[in-house]
Every structure is written in C-alpha cells, then in structure tokens.
Amino acid sequence: MKAEAIKEIKLKLATLTDAHDPYLTILAEDKRSGVQKLLQQFYRRLEKEQALKDQYFEMTRFERELYQKGHRFVAGIDEVGRGPLAGPVVAAAVVLPANIEILGLNDSKQLSAKKRAELYAEIQAQAVSVGIGVVDHEEIDRINILQASKKAMLLALEDLTIKPTHLLVDAVKLDCDLPQDNLIKGDARSVSIAAASIIAKEMRDNLMKEYHQIFPFYAFDKNAGYGTKDHLNGLAQHGISPIHRKSFAPVKKYL
Structure with a gap:
C-alpha cells in the first residue's frame, strides 16, 4: 500500500482537534x-490552543460570577491614550455575549498589531454592543488627563445601545449610578x-494615523x-501642532 503523501497528512492534521483521534496512532x-x-x-498547536482556552476561562471569572447573580449585560470599560503628548484619549465600553469565546483576548x-486588528474585527462582529468615547486635547488640557479619561469612559458607556446592569472598569471608579x-x-x-x-487602542491608533496625514512631522502613524x-x-x-497637549511636558516648552 502506497504511503500517504506528506502534503495530504498536513491538510488532515490542520482539521483535527482531538488528541485521541485514531488517525494519530497510525501517524505515530x-x-x-x-x-x-x-x-x-500538531501537538504543539493543541497545547497552544488549550493554553488560550485556559487563559480565556480564567479571564471570564468576574463575568461568570456576575452572570450567576443574574446580570445579563456586563460592560467592560477601558481607555487608551493617557500618556501621549498629542491627540485625544479614547475609551471603549464592550458588552460581550455570555456564551462567547474569543481566544487570545x-x-x-500585549498583542501584536496584526493580532489586535484580528481581535478588533471579531469583537465588533460578536459583541452585543460597543460604545466609544473621545475627549480631545483641549479638554484634556482644561480638566487634566485623569478627569478626561473618566469622561471618555462615561461617554463610551452612554454610547452603548443597551444599558448594562454591571460595569467592569479598568482601575478607576466612575461617577455613575451603575454597580461597578x-x-x-x-x-x-x-x-x-x-x-x-x-x-479603544485600534480606534485611537487609526485616528492618529489620520492625523499623521495632516501633521506629518511627528511620526504619529x-x-x-x-x-x-x-x-x-x-x-x-x-x-507644536494644533492637536498637541499644551499642559504636557515637554510640549510646554514650545509654547
């Protein structure tokens, strides 16, 4: 009997997900x-996938506890852009379905640009709702970056198409009537x-790439x-450009 071609074996292994499949005994x-x-x-791929599943399960601990208490819509909220010298701070609020599994979150x-873009598309496609909040450089200068970050988070919360029953917020406490x-x-x-x-990061990075077309001297892209x-x-x-944060060092010295 002619041995199965390596190319055919590779294609079959790409579709297998069971480490106990009898076909693997033949190959061994x-x-x-x-x-x-x-x-x-193949076995390394399965190990990597299992590690991602284990990580995902661990990262759903807070959500699972809230679902068990009867919460249906749990919103995660985070912001990006506290440290830059230019541009806005951008926040996002995301409500994921309870039974979803988006491996790699x-x-x-911690993610490569490629992986982040892939996950961005998957989140947008799978989420119950996504809200965005943007606070520009002028507001940042007026009220300070911490308050601007909180305001962006609240704007993102308001932008959701459904009202969550509980919030999971990165680090800061928001002034709102929802439990968090x-x-x-x-x-x-x-x-x-x-x-x-x-x-939030994908939205802000893409926005800064657009600003780079207008203000090309600072490598915003x-x-x-x-x-x-x-x-x-x-x-x-x-x-300085029109979008620089004038309250930030070292921007101040160029005023």
Missing part, C-alpha cells in the same frame, strides 16, 4: 521524519475589559502621539 507508526515533524507541530499592549468593579490591570484579568482595551525620538525631533524642528 510512520517512520518518515516529515510525518513525525508534522505530528510534533488580552491587554491590548474597579479592577487594577483589569485589561489582563477580564475578557470584557480586554475587549474594550483592544477596541508610528508612535500614536507618544514621546518617541522622532516625535521629539519633530517638536524641536517644527514646534
């Missing part, structure tokens, strides 16, 4: 090094907050307004 007896390599890759800062849990490093502990952090070397060089050579 195949002495070809190429087959054994494919088997090793994590603090947006304020989780330190919540974007790495709650899938709802992680989803909000991904939405690469640094999103943070104080990188290229950004600081742009400030030194061209001064």
Whole structure:
C-alpha cells in the first residue's frame, strides 16, 4: 500500500482537534521524519490552543460570577491614550455575549498589531454592543488627563445601545449610578475589559494615523502621539501642532 503523501497528512492534521483521534496512532507508526515533524507541530498547536482556552476561562471569572447573580449585560470599560503628548484619549465600553469565546483576548499592549486588528474585527462582529468615547486635547488640557479619561469612559458607556446592569472598569471608579468593579490591570484579568482595551487602542491608533496625514512631522502613524525620538525631533524642528497637549511636558516648552 502506497504511503500517504506528506502534503495530504498536513491538510488532515490542520482539521483535527482531538488528541485521541485514531488517525494519530497510525501517524505515530510512520517512520518518515516529515510525518513525525508534522505530528510534533500538531501537538504543539493543541497545547497552544488549550493554553488560550485556559487563559480565556480564567479571564471570564468576574463575568461568570456576575452572570450567576443574574446580570445579563456586563460592560467592560477601558481607555487608551493617557500618556501621549498629542491627540485625544479614547475609551471603549464592550458588552460581550455570555456564551462567547474569543481566544487570545488580552491587554491590548500585549498583542501584536496584526493580532489586535484580528481581535478588533471579531469583537465588533460578536459583541452585543460597543460604545466609544473621545475627549480631545483641549479638554484634556482644561480638566487634566485623569478627569478626561473618566469622561471618555462615561461617554463610551452612554454610547452603548443597551444599558448594562454591571460595569467592569479598568482601575478607576466612575461617577455613575451603575454597580461597578474597579479592577487594577483589569485589561489582563477580564475578557470584557480586554475587549474594550483592544477596541479603544485600534480606534485611537487609526485616528492618529489620520492625523499623521495632516501633521506629518511627528511620526504619529508610528508612535500614536507618544514621546518617541522622532516625535521629539519633530517638536524641536517644527514646534507644536494644533492637536498637541499644551499642559504636557515637554510640549510646554514650545509654547
């Protein structure tokens, strides 16, 4: 009997999800090094997927506890853009379905740009509701970045199409009438907050890329307004742009 081609084996393994499938026993007896390599890759893939499932389950702990108490709509809220020298602070509020599994959700800062974009699209497609709040540089200068961040979060909450019954908020306490849990490093502990952090970062990064087309001297397309070397060089050579935060150092010295 002719041995199965390596290419065909690779295609079959790509569709398998059961580590106890009888087909794997057959492959284990195949002495070809190429087959054994494919088997090793298959088991590594399963291990990685299981690790993601375990991580996801752990990150649903707060949501599961709230669902058990009768809460139907739990909103995760996070903001992005406290540290940049230019541009707005952007917040997102995300309500995920109770039975959803979006593997790989994590603090947006821990994800590659490619993975973050993939998750952004999946969250937008799967979420019950997504709300966005934006507070611009002028408001940041007027009320300070902490208050601006809280305001952006409240705007994101208002932008939801449904009213949540409980909030999971990254770090800060919001002044609103809804019950809330304020989780330190919540974007790495709650899938709802992680989803909000991904939405907010993608929205803000894309906005800063648009600003780069108008103000090209500061590399906003690469640094999103943070104080990188290229950004600081742009400030030194061209001064401040209309979207710089005038209350932030080192922007102040160019006023």
